Amino acid sequence: MRLTPRDEADVAEAIRAALAQDAPLSIEGHGSKAALGRATQRERILSLAALTGVTLYEPQELVLTARAGTPLREIVALLDAQNQQLAFEPMDHAALLGGARDHATIGGVIAVNASGPRRIKAGAARDHLLGFRSVTGRGEIVKSGGRVMKNVTGYDLSKLVAGSYGTLAALTELTLKVLPKAETEETLLLSGLGAEKGLAALRKASGSPYEVSSFAYDPQADAAALRLEGPEISVTTRRDDLMRFLGDFGGATSVLAADESRAFWTHIRDAEPIAGEGVIWRISLAPTNGFAFVERLRGAGAPPIAHFYDWAGGLVWLRLETAADAHATAIRAIVDALGGHATLIRADAATRARVDVFHPQPSALASLTRRVKEAFDPRFILERGRLRAEF
Known part of the structure; x- marks a missing residue:
């Protein structure tokens, strides 16, 4: 079943109805990132594709507000006309996940914190999110942040929702910092x-x-x-x-x-150097350990078919032969020894349902993650099981 709300009020109504029925919802814009994360049933899809349009753009103030379903390509074109950009350089996943290029929405970009090579200097997508509107798993409309960067006490909600894969709230509108393009x-x-x-x-x-x-x-x-x-x-x-x-x-x-x-x-x-058949991993670790990680992986009998390094060695992209556990045991043992995180980006649905897609968390962090999830979505209605099997 696909639900197609026309506006934020419709989104809230759809989530409240799902709560009443204990019916989990999968959230998507154009579906370009549906294969990221743990595989879930996706029986009821809450599509935000109709929530489109740039509602505010002030080039001199370097700020833009857009509804979550606005195509990224439209925002890029608007910024291009003013010689401005999203400096965090959002990744296009088409080369790895299939589908059409330039098919992302701005809500999806923020939901997965999609960031590119310039992240090492300019920061990630979450660092450019000034504020947002959303509907939580409680069916409550929430507004956070504004149009300027400032320090706040308590949770930095923008940092929480960016990269949460829709598990905390359905984003409906986002306010972003934009920057001039280099000459x-x-x-x-x-x-x-x-x-x-x-x-x-x-x-x-x-x-x-x-x-x-x-x-x-x-x-x-x-x-x-x-x-x-x-x-x-x-x-x-x-x-x-x-x-x-x-x-x-x-x-x-x-x-x-x-x-x-x-x-x-x-x-x-867009990680095109590793495009091709097989499973794909994204490894984040200290730049001094990038080379050692790949060499240890070879020694463990899991040599990459293709790989490359970004962020001066702090990010390693890998493509390996298909395996029952997607080589998770070998990869995570090495990452745990060196320090870092390993994320399974691409594997078939059965593997992504069986293997932890995101790196297992230490108990204290896992407990905090659960408390945050329960604060936003106590019944686990939004993207049930997409980040962690336990919720």
Whole structure:
């Protein structure tokens, strides 16, 4: 059954009706991220696709408000016209999950905290969410935040709902910070260093004063990539200084001009280097441990078919052969030893129902997570079982 509310009041009514029937709801916009998270029954879908439109955009104030079902591509086009952007660079999951490109809604982007390579400098989607309106699992309409960044006491609700996969509330409207686009960009490539040395170069650059905005290493191309953005004269000067700064690493250097650079980072943003058959994992850990993680995984008998590193080695994307447990036992043992989180991004529904998709939490954190869930949705009506089997 698909429910198609026309506005926020309809959303609240639908959730209250589901509460009365103890009938769990799956929330979606255009469905581009339906395969993320634990597999659930999805018998009743609450579609927010009709909640569309930008309700406020003030370019001079760098703020935009849009209803949750507004297509991301429409927001991007609106910002483009003012030479502005969503600086957190939301990922398009089509290369990994299938479906059409540019099919996301802004509500879905925030619900999964979709962020790209620039996150290491600009922050994640949740860091750009100024406020929101939503309907909780209690059927209550909630408004939080506003149009400016400020410190508050108590829960930072924007941080809670971003990345909650709709398990706390159905987002109906979002207010976001937007930023000017850089005048230009270039990407410096260091080739032929090998993974360990290439990642060391990225880490050194991340501690430099040259304002590198993105750091990736592609093993297939054996290339470490560093993005520089800003006024043309600044980019050129910082690029030359960075080349001298990293000169001791050796290897060949080349530069991607603006258009090539943008295409390259879109390729990285959407995890296209690992697209293909198999299971897909996203590993977050300290940048110093990225290389060690992959080497230990090889030693455990689970070599990646394809992989690459983002965030100077702090984010590892992997594609592996299909397995009964999606290699969760081996991957999580290594991640637990090194410190970090492992998220199963893609596997068949049976595997995602059987294996923990999100990294198991320590007991104290799991208890806090449950209390937050119960505060928003005590009957577990919203996205029942999508984050954790226990709720």
